[in-house]
Amino acid sequence: MVQTRKVLDVLDGETVFPPPVWLMRQAGRYLPEYRRTRKAAGSFLDLCYTPDLAVEVTLQPIRRFGFDAAILFSDILVVPDALDRDVRFEEGRGPLMKPIDAAGIAMLDGSNLLNHLAPVLETVKRLRAGLPDETALLGFCGAPWTVATYMIAGHGTPDQAPARLFAYREPAAFDMLLDLLADLSAEYLCAQIEAGADAVQIFDSWAGVLGKSEFQRFCVGPTRKIIAAVRSKHPQARIIAFAKGAGPLLTDYRRETGATAIGLDWTVPLSFARELQAGGPVQGNLDPMRVVAGGKALDEGVDAIVEALGNGPLIFNLGHGITPQADPDHVTRLVQRLRSL
């Protein structure tokens, strides 16, 4: 069968020009149609756990912009939710849950994971059936370090000081938590692949607050473990790993985790991105604020990335999630500019 999904061609190491494109958080609050569906749902988690609605919001940006990949609408915190951590999302406050301690970690029970996440897997199944053939379907999970930062603090923080502190104070319990999250993440990603995801992304959004040895232990190790476990069941699994803020550590990160492709945040210099691309496909890395700004700032940002990385395996994306204040017309402009190159 001829592969018609450009994103997968890139993940297989090919150079595709113009590069295929999708945007992190492409199904989100910047879209009026998303806001309408969101309003009709009860809580944010209800939206994640109701296949009809989750399919609808996943498809909205595909219909509007024709992105080359759809990403399952869900959240990285469905895993702690499956661990009964009382996860909830409050408007303007971000995610909240019960903070965990060492005793709580020892009692975590992941046996209900796939049962709890069955509606998400159902969403994946319906999506693959409902998407245009040329559109890749991406699943995802949070990386253990990033998920752990929320589990320990009980909420988002700017620098993950609570998790850093916990890791210093309770290294054994912290390792146990990362280990469990790695196992569950692998199980969850395998189930997504079995439900029809063409590729999966591991989000380590808080990798940038760590020193080198902590990055090695908390980010590289668990991510490597996830990837190895997924590949033991699905040897050809395509896996994108995104360690935001990891900067110069990305060279080792790529090599040591075995990720198929690595995501780059907008602070990664394009010269360094080229070096990284010599080792395999890269994804990124437009500053989401350029999409908000539009106009020249947007055009220049798009052009610079394509100029630097377009003659190698590149999936065009943002360097972080698109923000609610982005104008959808600017996204249209981005896609048109990219495809007119």
Add this chain to the structure above:
Amino acid sequence: MVQTRKVLDVLDGETVFPPPVWLMRQAGRYLPEYRRTRKAAGSFLDLCYTPDLAVEVTLQPIRRFGFDAAILFSDILVVPDALDRDVRFEEGRGPLMKPIDAAGIAMLDGSNLLNHLAPVLETVKRLRAGLPDETALLGFCGAPWTVATYMIAGHGTPDQAPARLFAYREPAAFDMLLDLLADLSAEYLCAQIEAGADAVQIFDSWAGVLGKSEFQRFCVGPTRKIIAAVRSKHPQARIIAFAKGAGPLLTDYRRETGATAIGLDWTVPLSFARELQAGGPVQGNLDPMRVVAGGKALDEGVDAIVEALGNGPLIFNLGHGITPQADPDHVTRLVQRLRSL
């Protein structure tokens, strides 16, 4: 005259062992004596602008720990305060001020700067007279980019999206703001040096949220301008530049700004820190959470830094400010361990 201040010896390129030490935010809320003085003052800015009180809190950590340097107690936002931006500090909310726009930038008037900051300069004068001879006195200012992020957003944000967006939308106004802040910062640092500061530090706390070309324009350029302007009046001025989160860009940052020494945050790998030290003195970079944790995490962190950087010009410090929850006894342990090496 023989130089008795070890911090200055290091800034002059010498290797001093054990390395001299001070901690960012060493005069702060983790100290009960600070909290008492803070309570007696009115607002936080009252504390900054009352020489009796500012001298007292600056000296408190010197008395308690015998640090090798005292740093003027003040705040980077006294400069926008001198620009009449209605700066205030509210408990639990951090700094607040009137957000500025392009029209507001065009109307900024810095002519009152040194008049407004006269009490701070008086504090510097009294400090130099009151400190032990072996204790270096450091002045400081915020770097233009970091100060601008607060001026534009009107408050702190986790990723400085408002300032990044403003810079894309209003590049001319943004350059004008950085230019003005660079001029005023240079004037302010010169006045601190003339009042008795032995060295000064430029804090670019939000350098890490920028792409490479923005880092070059918003951080490197204005910091180079400040340093050149200070040196045109004080050719021997010792200037520490601290671009938090700049990672691999620090090599260019050091070379292009002409800083005497560079500060390193805790995410800078020690192997890279050694490379940077080949270019001149470095300062840093213990994770402040290790001070909160204490015990083995603290000892190992101290030892690793000294092992990697102790045989070159090093000022031992944290990789970011000490936090309110740090136990002062852990600071005592840090200093003792360092000095017993």
